Amino acid sequence: xxxxxxxxxxxxxxxxxxxxxxxxxxxxxxxxxxxxxxxxxxxxxxxxxxxxxxxxxxxxxxxxxxxxxxxxxxxxxxxxxxxxxxxxxxxxxxxxxxxxxxxxxxxxxxxxxxxxxxxxxxxxxxxxxxxxxxxxxxxxxxxxxxxxxxxxxxxxxxxxxxxxxxxxxxxxxxxxxxxxxxxxxxxxxxxxxxxxxxxxxxxxxxxxxxxxxxxxxxxxxxxxxxxxxxxxxxxxxxxxxxxxx
Amino acid sequence: xxxxxxxxxxxxxxxxxxxxxxxxxxxxxxxxxxxxxxxxxxxxxxxxxxxxxxxxxxxxxxxxxxxxxxxxxxxxxxxxxxxxxxxxxxxxxxxxxxxxxxxxxxxxxxxxxxxxxxxxxxxxxxxxxxxxxxxxxxxxxxxxxxxxxxxxxxxxxxxxxxxxxxxxxxxxxxxxxxxxxxxxxxxxxxxxxxxxxxxxxxxxxxxxxxxxxxxxxxxxxxxxxxxxxxxxxxxxxxxxxxxxx
Numbered sequence: 001x002x003x004x005x006x007x008x009x010x011x012x013x014x015x016x017x018x019x020x021x022x023x024x025x026x027x028x029x030x031x032x033x034x035x036x037x038x039x040x041x042x043x044x045x046x047x048x049x050x051x052x053x054x055x056x057x058x059x060x061x062x063x064x065x066x067x068x069x070x071x072x073x074x075x076x077x078x079x080x081x082x083x084x085x086x087x088x089x090x091x092x093x094x095x096x097x098x099x100x101x102x103x104x105x106x107x108x109x110x111x112x113x114x115x116x117x118x119x120x121x122x123x124x125x126x127x128x129x130x131x132x133x134x135x136x137x138x139x140x141x142x143x144x145x146x147x148x149x150x151x152x153x154x155x156x157x158x159x160x161x162x163x164x165x166x167x168x169x170x171x172x173x174x175x176x177x178x179x180x181x182x183x184x185x186x187x188x189x190x191x192x193x194x195x196x197x198x199x200x201x202x203x204x205x206x207x208x209x210x211x212x213x214x215x216x217x218x219x220x221x222x223x224x225x226x227x228x229x230x231x232x233x234x235x236x237x238x239x240x241x242x243x244x245x
Numbered sequence: 246x247x248x249x250x251x252x253x254x255x256x257x258x259x260x261x262x263x264x265x266x267x268x269x270x271x272x273x274x275x276x277x278x279x280x281x282x283x284x285x286x287x288x289x290x291x292x293x294x295x296x297x298x299x300x301x302x303x304x305x306x307x308x309x310x311x312x313x314x315x316x317x318x319x320x321x322x323x324x325x326x327x328x329x330x331x332x333x334x335x336x337x338x339x340x341x342x343x344x345x346x347x348x349x350x351x352x353x354x355x356x357x358x359x360x361x362x363x364x365x366x367x368x369x370x371x372x373x374x375x376x377x378x379x380x381x382x383x384x385x386x387x388x389x390x391x392x393x394x395x396x397x398x399x400x401x402x403x404x405x406x407x408x409x410x411x412x413x414x415x416x417x418x419x420x421x422x423x424x425x426x427x428x429x430x431x432x433x434x435x436x437x438x439x440x441x442x443x444x445x446x447x448x449x450x451x452x453x454x455x456x457x458x459x460x461x462x463x464x465x466x467x468x469x470x471x472x473x474x475x476x477x478x479x480x481x482x483x484x485x486x487x488x489x490x
Binding site: 011056058076077080085086087089117118119121180 | 363
């Protein structure tokens with residue numbers, strides 16, 4: 001059997017997240033059906049990241065096994081012909097047997113998009129989080145720096161998380177004001193707890209609004225208490241940008 | 246009667262353009278219905294620009310007359326409550342009797358968005374024009390300069406245009422490569438012929454692909470011949486950004 005790695009972009013608006021589930025259309029199921037149709041056999045697709053309902057991806061990664069003789073780089077074109085236009089295979093290649101979309105991961109990069117204006121955006125309504133009060137981006141930038149490095153991020157995990165360790169390393173975190181009233185938060189790290197990026201985004205929004213001071217962030221991280229960090233920012237502002245191997 | 250000016254943002258994907266027409270949902274009709282419902286009387290809304298099917302707006306401008314006592318700046322909030330979320334009133338104010346959304350215009354600004362990548366974009370599919378070959382942005386920037394100033398733009402008007410004069414002045418035109426494989430063309434001028442921005446965009450795409458040389462642009466403008474300029478680029482890449490008064 002050959003192993004094929006694919007990189008997937010999707011608009012999460014019309015899907016119940018990545019993972020296959022009963023009675024709801026998901027990205028994984030849609031991709032599996034397209035590949036199965038292409039190859040004329042049932043194919044299981046293993047994805048890296050279980051993105052939630054409404055979350056977008058520029059760089060989800062998955063793999064599947066096949067005996068097909070299609071060249072590795074041609075799968076993207078062939079599968080795209082069978083996918084709806086809100087899911088696109090951006091890249092495909094044959095990889096070694098050892099590669100695993102989830103277990104070979106070295107890190108991930110996310111983006112969180114905030115639309116900061118008095119009224120919501122018609123054009124970016126499903127692709128960003130609307131925040132009405134004018135945010136102080138300089139304070140958000142200062143706050144972001146405290147997250148970089150290895151920390152126990154227990155205060156930034158959805159309650160009920162069941163992982164063995166809540167220690168993660170954040171490699172970089174950047175807040176930048178862009179045109180059209182957009183604020184980008186870009187964060188990369190070796191791994192992320194459940195809802196971690198959305199809770200960090202919600203915390204930075206509180207700093208931007210002045211509900212929290214940037215100087216309070218180290219204490220919030222050290223306190224390991226989810227009730228002290230900000231609200232979980234909504235799913236539609238979150239983008240899985242890239243997965244490192 | 247009071248006159249109210251509104252600035253409207255819309256995602257053109259699900260509308261048959263701005264202008265009211267039979268048997269098709271349009272932005273003008275949707276806005277008129279919302280305002281009429283708010284005020285409890287039939288209200289006609291006069292817009293500045295008849296955007297085509299699929300074209301987006303960050304800054305369409307319109308006006309309407311009313312005897313209502315709602316403060317000018319509060320109309321936006323009240324109307325938004327009655328609009329679908331792909332149309333947003335960004336601003337409202339009371340203006341003098343002399344103001345006219347179409348006839349008082351001094352100029353307009355448009356943006357054209359190109360997604361330049363081997364595969365189409367799932368996330369930006371209805372919001373940009375996909376171009377597969379790698380575009381030479383430097384050549385496009387050089388070509389863009391020739392359009393600036395007052396010219397007869399007959400070569401950049403959809404065939405069948407019925408205006409008295411095809412002379413227009415372009416104030417500025419800028420091509421810039423952005424993140425996520427996006428190329429922005431931003432152009433402002435005192436007025437635009439039918440499909441003019443989309444034909445300019447199509448011509449710049451040809452320059453980027455090497456199908457036209459940047460040095461050919463002055464001759465194409467001077468030739469006044471629509472068959473010598475590029476193809477009309479698709480509607481979904483076009484944004485009406487701002488209208489000057």
